[in-house]
Amino acid sequence: MKKCDEGYFCYSCKQYVENISESDLYLRALLGEIRIEELPSLPERHIRCHPELAQFIMHQTFLPIPCSGPFSKHNLDSGYVSEMEKKVTTAWVKLQNLAQQGENGVEAVISEMNSAFIQVSQTTKDSIG
Numbered sequence: 001m002k003k004c005d006e007g008y009f010c011y012s013c014k015q016y017v018e019n020i021s022e023s024d025l026y027l028r029a030l031l032g033e034i035r036i037e038e039l040p041s042l043p044e045r046h047i048r049c050h051p052e053l054a055q056f057i058m059h060q061t062f063l064p065i066p067c068s069g070p071f072s073k074h075n076l077d078s079g080y081v082s083e084m085e086k087k088v089t090t091a092w093v094k095l096q097n098l099a100q101q102g103e104n105g106v107e108a109v110i111s112e113m114n115s116a117f118i119q120v121s122q123t124t125k126d127s128i129g
């Protein structure tokens with residue numbers, strides 16, 4: 001969660017985002033979609049309020065989220081869909097585990113983002129040098 005006394009409200013449904021376990025931002029952080037310096041400036045959202053991503057979570061404890069429109073997985077390549085299901089579900093399970101650790105879990109996500117950022121920097125450097 002972003003550090004803010006007012007708490008973290010979903011910009012989509014306006015409800016409170018209780019925990020990183022339901023945070024779209026933190027899920028995308030684990031997927032490597034968000035860079036650490038972007039985190040404070042991005043709006044918070046529930047995972048379930050982001051159907052384009054949530055539709056890929058295939059887990060017995062996660063109520064399936066339907067997604068309609070051009071980004072529905074029914075309209076996407078099946079190879080891409082199965083790859084995304086694997087990737088997003090893995091990240092989601094990891095997020096659920098980290099969420100149970102409270103602040104330590106948040107720190108773990110942050111440090112993962114840091115190391116991902118370092119890896120990316122390193123790769124960029126290698127390809128230049």
Ligand SMILES: [Zn+2]
Pocket residue numbers: 010011012013014015045046048049
């Ligand atoms: Zn929401």
